[in-house]
Amino acid sequence: MTPKTMKTTTGALRDIRIQDPFWSDYIRLIREVVIPYQWEALNDRIPGVEPSHAIKNLRIAAGEDEGSFYGMVFQDSDVAKWLEAVAYLLESEPNADLQQVADAVVDLIAKAQREDGYLNTYYQLKEPGNEWTNLCECHELYTAGHLIEGAVAYWHATGNAKILDVACKFADYIGKVFGPGPGQIHGYDGHQEIELALVRLYRATGEERYLQLSRYFLDERGRSPSFYDREHEARGHTHHWESDFMIKKKSYSQAHAPIREQQTAEGHAVRLVYMCAAMTDIALETGDAGLFAACRTLWNNIVTKQMYVTGAIGAMAQEESFTLDYDLPSDTAYAETCASIGLIFFAHRMLRAEPDGRYADVMERALYNTVLGSMSRDGKHFFYVNPLEVWPKACGVNHVYDHVKTVRQGWFGCACCPPNVARLLASLGQYIYxxxxxxxxxxxxxxxxxxxxxxxxxxxxxxxxxxxxxxxxxxxxxxxxxxxxxxxxxxxxxxxxxxxxxxxxxxxxxxxxxxxxxxxxxxxxxxxxxxxxMPMEVMRMKGHPLLRETSGKVAIQRGPLVYCLEEADNGEHLHRLYVGPVQAAETAFEQDVLGGVQVIRMEVSRLSDRNWDGELYASNVDSLFEPATATFIPYYAWANRGEGEMAVWVREK
Missing domain, CATH: 2.60.420 (Maltose phosphorylase, domain 3)
Structure with missing residues (x-):
């Protein structure tokens, strides 16, 4: 089937006015709290949180300040995503003060850009002359992609031509450096993102060369899996990170096979769904039925075999990656916020290609549960990792849980998730129709x-x-x-x-x-x-028989919301609670709980330890159960009442 290009409300947020009892508060939070808070974080003005240095890096590159580069190789992308979120807010509701701040950022970006169009403060300040020598590890095109996306959004919202000129100048420079011609680099970035951005630039300008460059990067990926090895050898076998796994493990960045031949979701979860979103864009713009079939194949593998009930993806902390079909542990889940946001990007584009409710179901699941749950109610604390079960006492002691945080953090050294949440929720209107x-x-x-x-x-x-x-x-x-x-x-x-x-x-x-x-x-x-x-029944969700982690357990869902048990309501040792096969559920909206939520209460059984005399194991002890009432809250609301246990999946008696 050839994908069908659809006109959409994307890019027309000024025509969409969200007035919703639930979502309007979150958009207000983005506008009034999150964006100002992140601006302070980007300027290193929040005591006690990891410094960003992102604005200062730009100021140094622009000649307005002195010092050295600080942060991750992709630190510039945090500013670009902030600018993109601001663009969506300004398009929805003009704000002269906010636009003045953002215009100053645009001026700073333009001033930091090199005359030839290149812009990356890490290489400009720390490794001048080594540009494009470590695409596998160092995110140059990823960072460029976020700048271009932010630029297009800001130009569309405000008409600021300076930032669009920056984006076009950079993209034209990239087009000279990369391609199939003699003297060009025949390669691609280790982290997909430029592909998405170039399609957006094409749609903004109508310049066909940007669409073709995006397609080139996609088609080249995996076609030459030795590209990483060649550049590794050319720079003397050095590597940027602690190990060279990114170079050796081609599937980590989906470079193990041409994109049309990939059958399963492999490697870093965010990279995979960003790639799939770009693949769908190209299929939409070109009518490439074969490419769209590849999108369908990867979509089906993700959502039928590698997605959590919360709409999270990427099970393993090591490499932030997919593992294998039906491997979805709850307590060690990585489930990065950005991965669910990328899944929403992918779903939205699939909806444009072929309207099918299953894509919107996944988009809704990821939005209401993982994405919403990643941000605290105060808009100043965030989860990078979104587990489905937490035992705080084990965190920090058992190192298998080192990646799991029991409370949301103020900021991160790798701060990709908070600005990603901001840009998604600021543009929420684009996803409705x-x-x-x-x-x-x-x-x-x-x-x-x-x-x-x-x-x-x-x-x-x-x-x-x-x-x-x-x-x-x-x-x-x-x-x-x-x-x-x-x-x-x-x-x-x-x-x-x-x-x-x-x-x-x-x-x-x-x-x-x-x-x-x-x-x-x-x-x-x-x-x-x-x-x-649409009646909202309390549903008992069960996992596929091949899902080992959910065998003999149920998850509670009502409407789009997945629910969880939290220690604040149910005491500790949540693993000792069992639901019966036919127990009725009671729902009640409680205004004084977590800002107002619908809670679900259910009569359950609690496994007792009364007949245990201190043995760790015994053969002659009967299991005793005591009656109890369990209170379930929406998963998105957990960890807003201090540290405590949490569980989505509950044992079934």
């Missing part, structure tokens, strides 16, 4: 109003949503056309919904069902109203 010539697809039920153009029809679509607490949604149509607007409204039927009721102007509607969407085609008149009722 996609549009083709005659159909509006609703993927996420998030309240607000959106100005749309479908064919020749201009109208405003209003959405009122009670998610994630109740499954009631209402749409309203506003149009000035006296004859109305003819189009199809496609409403996603979530995987958690067993029965969907739809009313149009209070009259029951029996829509056509297709690929997880309820399709309603008619001439819509001003004032038309569509009501959806």
């Amino acid at each position: 996609t549009i083709d010539d005659s159909t509006v697809y609703t993927h996420l039920y998030i309240g607000g109003e959106t100005d749309l153009l479908v064919g020749a029809n201009r109208f405003t679509l209003e959405q009122y949503s009670e998610l994630p607490w109740q499954g009631n949604v209402r749409f309203g149509i506003r149009t000035e056309a006296e004859t109305g607007a003819m189009f199809t409204l496609a409403l996603r039927v979530p995987s958690w919904c067993d029965s969907l009721q739809i009313f149009i102007n209070d009259v029951p509607c029996m829509p056509v069902m297709h690929n997880g969407y309820a399709l309603i085609r008619r001439t819509w008149l001003d004032g038309d109203r569509i009501d959806l009722s």
Whole structure:
């Protein structure tokens, strides 16, 4: 099947006004707390957290300050992602003070850029002359990609031509350095990102060369797996990190085989989904059916064999990577925040190629659980790693848990996740709808109003949503056309919904069902109203029989939210709680708990130690159970009440 290019609301955030009882608070948090807090972090003004030095690196490169480079080789990318998040906020709601700060950052970036277009403060300050000698390990094109993405977003939001000129100048320089021609580098970066960025630059400028350069980087990957070895040999077998595993293990950066031949998700999880998102972009722009088939293959492997129930991916801390099919441990899960964000990028692009509810289901799962759970309610603390089970006493003692943090951190030396969360939530409106010539697809039920153009029809679509607490949604149509607007409204039927009721102007509607969407085609008149009722039952999710970690256990889900047990409600030793096969669940919205959440209570059994006399093992002891009441809270809300145990999967009696 050839992928179908769709017009979307992407890049038109000024036409999308989120007004939602749940999500508006998070967007306000990004605007009022997260972006200012991250600005302070980028300027090293937050006591007690890991310094960033990212702005100072740029100031030194621009000749405005003195000193030496500090931070990771990709430190510049934190500034670029911050600028991108600011762009989305400004497009949604102009703010002269914030734009003044961001314009100054643009001026600083432009001043730091070399005359030939190159911009990377690590190489400009620390290793001048060694540019492009260690693509495998040192993220040069990754950092360039984030700069280009931030530049396109900021230009689109503000019309600032200076930052777009920086991006084009850098991309043109890269196009001279890389390619199949004589004297060019026949290679690719160790961390995919430039591929995504070049497609965005192509869409902004219409310059075909950027699209072709993106395609070149994708097609070259894995076609020449010895590229890393050749550059390693050329620089005298040195390596940047403590070991040379990135060079030796080609699958770590998906360079072990051409991208069209890769059958399973391998290696670093963020790199994989960034690559897949770019592959889908190229397939969309070029109609490459073979490339899209490769996207489908990798998608299916991820979501059917290597994804956590929370929408997290990347099971292993070592190499931040996928491991093998059905290996999804809860307590040692790496589940990096950026990986779930990348999965959302991938899902959104697959939805543009072929509207299918399964992509939106995964996008929703990752958004409401892992991404939302990675940030504290105060907007100033973050998880890099998102485990599904935590025993704080073991953390710091058993080194297998060294990567697991029991409370969110103020900042990180490798601070890729916080600005990634900011740019995703600041652009949330882009993920609600996609549009083709005659159909509006609703993927996420998030309240607000959106100005749309479908064919020749201009109208405003209003959405009122009670998610994630109740499954009631209402749409309203506003149009000035006296004859109305003819189009199809496609409403996603979530995987958690067993029965969907739809009313149009209070009259029951029996829509056509297709690929997880309820399709309603008619001439819509001003004032038309569509009501959806999606019952939210408490579901007991079970893992595939090949999932060793979930065997004999259940996870509780209601609507899009996965729930967990927390020590604050249930005491310690959560592993001793068992749910019965038919126990009823009680739900209640509690305004004074974690800012207001729907909790689930269930009668359970607690394994007792009353008949144990100090033995570690015994053969003649009967298991005794005591009645207890378990309280489950949404997974995203855990660790907001201090340190304590947490578990998503619960034993079934």
